[in-house]
Amino acid sequence: MHDDSPIIGPGLYVDNEVGAACATGLGEAVIRICGSHLVVELMRQGRSPEAACKEAVARIIRREKDLTNLQVGFLALNKDGEYGAFSIYSGFNYAARTSAIDQLIDASYDRA
8 A cells, every 4th residue: 555645845835824735746856846835935926826836847847857757736725715736747637616616627737
């Protein structure tokens, strides 16, 4: 059996004043940029959840020499209830449920 628990900071980060973010994919790449913390701090600076996730993905892409089979996705929620996600490749999706919607959403991504 394999348990998969996020490391606080890179894999999961919450700040009640801002919001929360989590990551999935190749953990070593996420750790190198302290990804989820980065996403929350970018939201603190005014970025939308999706824009913050997109910047975290861009940092991984700039840093990693070989993106072959390197999938990482971020998901974020701000204190106003806005949410968004972004990944390196297609295939990352998430469920969203509010009073208005109940759906599975394909995250935006950088590479086909």
